[in-house]
Amino acid sequence: MNNRLQSFISENVPKIDAEMHKLIQKENPTPQLKESMIYSVNAGGKRIRPLLVLAVLEDFMKTSKDALKVACAVELIHTYSLIHDDLPCMDDDDYRRGKLTNHKVFGEATAVLAGDALQTLAFTILASLEEVDSSKAIRLVGLLASASGAKGMVGGQILDMEGEKVSLTLEQLEEVHLHKTGALLSFCIEAGAVLANATELETCQLREYSKNIGLAFQIKDDILDITSTTELLGKPVNSDTASQKSTYPSLLGLDGAKQQLQKYHENALESLSFLDKEGSLLELFADYIVQRDI
Amino acid sequence: MNNRLQSFISENVPKIDAEMHKLIQKENPTPQLKESMIYSVNAGGKRIRPLLVLAVLEDFMKTSKDALKVACAVELIHTYSLIHDDLPCMDDDDYRRGKLTNHKVFGEATAVLAGDALQTLAFTILASLEEVDSSKAIRLVGLLASASGAKGMVGGQILDMEGEKVSLTLEQLEEVHLHKTGALLSFCIEAGAVLANATELETCQLREYSKNIGLAFQIKDDILDITSTTELLGKPVNSDTASQKSTYPSLLGLDGAKQQLQKYHENALESLSFLDKEGSLLELFADYIVQRDI
Numbered sequence: 001m002n003n004r005l006q007s008f009i010s011e012n013v014p015k016i017d018a019e020m021h022k023l024i025q026k027e028n029p030t031p032q033l034k035e036s037m038i039y040s041v042n043a044g045g046k047r048i049r050p051l052l053v054l055a056v057l058e059d060f061m062k063t064s065k066d067a068l069k070v071a072c073a074v075e076l077i078h079t080y081s082l083i084h085d086d087l088p089c090m091d092d093d094d095y096r097r098g099k100l101t102n103h104k105v106f107g108e109a110t111a112v113l114a115g116d117a118l119q120t121l122a123f124t125i126l127a128s129l130e131e132v133d134s135s136k137a138i139r140l141v142g143l144l145a146s147a148s149g150a151k152g153m154v155g156g157q158i159l160d161m162e163g164e165k166v167s168l169t170l171e172q173l174e175e176v177h178l179h180k181t182g183a184l185l186s187f188c189i190e191a192g193a194v195l196a197n198a199t200e201l202e203t204c205q206l207r208e209y210s211k212n213i214g215l216a217f218q219i220k221d222d223i224l225d226i227t228s229t230t231e232l233l234g235k236p237v238n239s240d241t242a243s244q245k246s247t248y249p250s251l252l253g254l255d256g257a258k259q260q261l262q263k264y265h266e267n268a269l270e271s272l273s274f275l276d277k278e279g280s281l282l283e284l285f286a287d288y289i290v291q292r293d294i
Numbered sequence: 295m296n297n298r299l300q301s302f303i304s305e306n307v308p309k310i311d312a313e314m315h316k317l318i319q320k321e322n323p324t325p326q327l328k329e330s331m332i333y334s335v336n337a338g339g340k341r342i343r344p345l346l347v348l349a350v351l352e353d354f355m356k357t358s359k360d361a362l363k364v365a366c367a368v369e370l371i372h373t374y375s376l377i378h379d380d381l382p383c384m385d386d387d388d389y390r391r392g393k394l395t396n397h398k399v400f401g402e403a404t405a406v407l408a409g410d411a412l413q414t415l416a417f418t419i420l421a422s423l424e425e426v427d428s429s430k431a432i433r434l435v436g437l438l439a440s441a442s443g444a445k446g447m448v449g450g451q452i453l454d455m456e457g458e459k460v461s462l463t464l465e466q467l468e469e470v471h472l473h474k475t476g477a478l479l480s481f482c483i484e485a486g487a488v489l490a491n492a493t494e495l496e497t498c499q500l501r502e503y504s505k506n507i508g509l510a511f512q513i514k515d516d517i518l519d520i521t522s523t524t525e526l527l528g529k530p531v532n533s534d535t536a537s538q539k540s541t542y543p544s545l546l547g548l549d550g551a552k553q554q555l556q557k558y559h560e561n562a563l564e565s566l567s568f569l570d571k572e573g574s575l576l577e578l579f580a581d582y583i584v585q586r587d588i
Contacts, residue, residue, distance in 0.1 A: 120443030
């Protein structure tokens with residue numbers, strides 16, 4: 001990984017983790033609920049979403065007292081969705097990132113409620129920002145709700161469930177990913193733009209960037225599922241082939257999928273040309289998403 | 295039921311129902327998700343929460359274009375909580391108000407996601423109000439999130455689950471109800487106060503009112519579980535005795551519970567004295583909550 005990106009990540013991930021803890025503590029849940037909420041927040045992950053919020057501000061050379069909170073809000077939405085996704089009635093996963101899933105540790109009822117409470121907490125956070133004015137705060141609420149709900153992430157999960165039963169076209173597959181993972185990634189970029197006072201034109205170009213890195217992220221996941229090893233990836237490989245799920249490689253072949261990934265990568269970089277600097281964090285993130293091996 | 299209250303309800307429930315449909319349609323969910331969301335919204339109920347929002351405005355002789363939307367937002371939160379509550383891992387109910395529960399019709403996975411999407415939609419609605427300024431809108435977001443999450447309704451559900459295993463004191467039982475049902479009822483009253491531009495003192499007195507009607511509502515439910523019949527109530531009676539759950543009658547005896555109900559009723563009416571008029575809608579609601587036989 002690029003050094004600048006590496007040091008940006010090393011510097012910010014501990015801040016994000018500490019802030020998420022603080023925000024949950026402040027909510028003062030009963031002990032069992034708190035333990036369950038914190039367990040899944042602690043389960044790690046790359047923290048790509050909150051890092052993207054912060055990266056936009058850095059690339060715009062802006063700071064905002066509220067950026068870390070907004071970054072945490074979106075990561076809490078992501079965390080809630082993973083808890084609910086892992087439930088027996090959904091993907092029925094016992095492990096995530098090598099750790100027992102929430103419901104395996106706390107029981108299903110608490111897992112459902114911890115997910116519910118994490119979703120709500122994200123909106124509590126956006127309602128308590130200190131620096132941005134109310135009109136920006138309410139815009140962030142609208143953007144996050146739109147990215148998370150039936151129009152965004154949850155809509156994508158339903159499309160994904162329905163898609164498991166049938167063969168999808170490439171267009172339908174993109175539709176699933178644009179909703180399921182893309183909407184929340186787009187929120188991160190757009191929230192960064194709001195906090196950085198980006199112009200409408202800049203915001204429009206950043207939206208194009210986020211759409212392309214979202215699709216690149218997913219196609220790379222699909223490729224790694226075929227080309228990586230279980231040891232390296234920390235989760236079973238060839239799971240998509242086993243479940244006969246539509247993926248980019250199943251639709252385009254492995255080489256076709258790699259070409260498509262390349263195209264999304266180029267589009268993402270092109271949409272950043274307005275930043276007028278090489279080596280922006282957003283560019284480095286796009287490179288990382290494409291080149292990563294886990 | 296009092297005539298004025300009856301006509302207020304008959305006039306407003308169809309408006310609330312129509313607006314909820316419109317708001318879900320506008321979200322444009324995929325067909326299966328939409329059907330599941332609308333199914334539970336259609337499952338009826340007394341619509342007490344949205345009616346209370348509108349009643350505050352009526353008693354303050356104010357109108358607001360946004361009142362109906364805020365009223366729907368809180369009913370959608372209530373609806374999502376019922377869907378999740380009914381899941382096999384929670385209360386495992388097959389029927390609610392004589393209709394099959396959401397997961398019995400659409401499957402558990404869709405039920406979880408429909409609940410999630412209804413929660414999010416409530417915040418989408420508050421982010422798209424037309425008349426109130428952003429500072430009020432963000433205040434409403436904060437109040438609804440606080441009432442719904444770990445500090446409010448979800449926290450109460452966890453306390454309730456934990457309470458099922460042990461005998462509670464009267465204080466602990468109140469704690470459960472103040473969170474589980476009281477927080478959302480208080481939101482309704484306070485949201486009405488925000489929309490009606492109530493003063494701080496008036497809001498403070500309205501909070502006292504909502505706390506007392508919330509507890510009255512619950513104690514009346516406990517009493518009806520003993521004194522009513524399954525036919526009249528539309529759900530099994532004596533369920534609390536069978537499950538050995540702590541209730542007001544189990545802690546205070548039936549007569550003691552009735553006295554306590556009387557006390558909450560009187561407190562609620564007293565806190566309305568600032569309105570300086572007899573027969574306010576809020577007074578009629580308090581009477582109805584205490585006198586209802588279903």
